[in-house]
Amino acid sequence: MKQVILIEPGKIRISDVPIPEPSEGEIVVKVDTSLTCGTDLKAYIRGHNLIPMPGPFGHEYSGTVASVGKGVQGFKEGTEVMGVHSAPCLSCKFCKKGLHHLCETIMEKKALGAFAEYLLLPAHVVKQNLYLKPKILSFEEAALLEPFSCTVHPYSKLKLDEVETALVIGAGTIGLMHLAYLKTKGIKVIISDFFDDRLSLALKMNADHVTAPHDIENIVKETTGAFGVDLVVECTGQQGVWEKAVNYVRRGGTVVLFGGCISGTSVTYDTKRLHYDELTITGSFHYTPEDVKTAYLVLLDKSMDMSSLISGEFPLQDIKKAFIQLKEGKGVKYALKP
Ligand SMILES: [Zn+2]
Ligand SMILES: [Zn+2]
Numbered sequence: 001m002k003q004v005i006l007i008e009p010g011k012i013r014i015s016d017v018p019i020p021e022p023s024e025g026e027i028v029v030k031v032d033t034s035l036t037c038g039t040d041l042k043a044y045i046r047g048h049n050l051i052p053m054p055g056p057f058g059h060e061y062s063g064t065v066a067s068v069g070k071g072v073q074g075f076k077e078g079t080e081v082m083g084v085h086s087a088p089c090l091s092c093k094f095c096k097k098g099l100h101h102l103c104e105t106i107m108e109k110k111a112l113g114a115f116a117e118y119l120l121l122p123a124h125v126v127k128q129n130l131y132l133k134p135k136i137l138s139f140e141e142a143a144l145l146e147p148f149s150c151t152v153h154p155y156s157k158l159k160l161d162e163v164e165t166a167l168v169i170g171a172g173t174i175g176l177m178h179l180a181y182l183k184t185k186g187i188k189v190i191i192s193d194f195f196d197d198r199l200s201l202a203l204k205m206n207a208d209h210v211t212a213p214h215d216i217e218n219i220v221k222e223t224t225g226a227f228g229v230d231l232v233v234e235c236t237g238q239q240g241v242w243e244k245a246v247n248y249v250r251r252g253g254t255v256v257l258f259g260g261c262i263s264g265t266s267v268t269y270d271t272k273r274l275h276y277d278e279l280t281i282t283g284s285f286h287y288t289p290e291d292v293k294t295a296y297l298v299l300l301d302k303s304m305d306m307s308s309l310i311s312g313e314f315p316l317q318d319i320k321k322a323f324i325q326l327k328e329g330k331g332v333k334y335a336l337k338p
Pocket of ligand 2: 089
């Protein structure tokens with residue numbers, strides 16, 4: 001089978017490798033659709049500490065079960081599936097505290113290699129984070145389960161019914177997914193980006209206000225009357241933007257720092273805002289099986305139209321073209337078809 005290997009930043013190779021055989025509890029999925037992700041783009045451009053190189057590339061997928069290992073329940077050959085590529089160990093110190101997203105081995109034991117004809121899913125992933133794909137979802141929509149699980153993660157500990165206004169900074173895939181989710185909760189959303197085509201997408205996805213980054217402050221003032229928004233979601237992973245993010249939130253509001261910055265960077269905040277304005281600032285990393293389930297149910301509910309997030313489709317062998325487009329800021333996410 002064909003498998004895409006990321007050799008080093010900027011260098012992709014398509015290798016011929018044997019189709020994997022599932023051991024006990026494992027499943028081999030015949031990939032129908034895999035999707036490019038912001039993390040993949042980061043890895044492709046500058047390397048990523050969670051994506052080993054050289055190594056199999058890609059982690060967002062949907063497809064059909066090709067073979068099942070001994071003891072697998074609920075799935076058989078031919079079942080259409082959607083899933084994520086990781087799951088917690090359930091036995092480390094973090095898992096025991098219910099912090100499944102911070103599991104000590106969740107990253108090390110994840111299944112990379114969705115940019116291929118077949119993908120082997122380990123037993124712990126099959127058991128916790130693989131779902132049946134209903135016919136009402138296309139393979140493309142189903143492959144959004146992984147990034148959408150990341151998106152819903154911070155909201156598991158936030159009271160969204162108290163949020164009336166939100167600012168999403170950055171209208172890439174993840175920013176647009178936050179927009180789509182927040183809109184299902186009836187929240188007024190302002191979203192910002194440098195690229196006009198992304199802002200047009202945001203308008204199509206029912207953003208209440210779109211703005212270029214330099215104008216955020218004005219728009220927030222105009223729409224909230226100097227009060228500030230209840231929630232800010234930072235999706236750019238830029239140090240300077242992380243620092244500015246706290247300027248737009250109201251007293252007692254929440255800032256979710258969703259976009260990860262380059263490692264080794266640090267930020268500075270005005271202590272008065274943190275202390276006297278009692279802001280809540282929180283990071284967001286990965287997801288728990290609960291989040292995956294939430295994301296699955298929301299996708300099934302079909303209350304969001306995320307079809308415009310997929311900017312186009314390439315055959316797997318043209319994967320480089322997809323990454324070149326993304327690197328040039330063209331499109332937000334591409335579907336790859338083996
Ligand atoms: Zn992803
Ligand atoms: Zn664990």
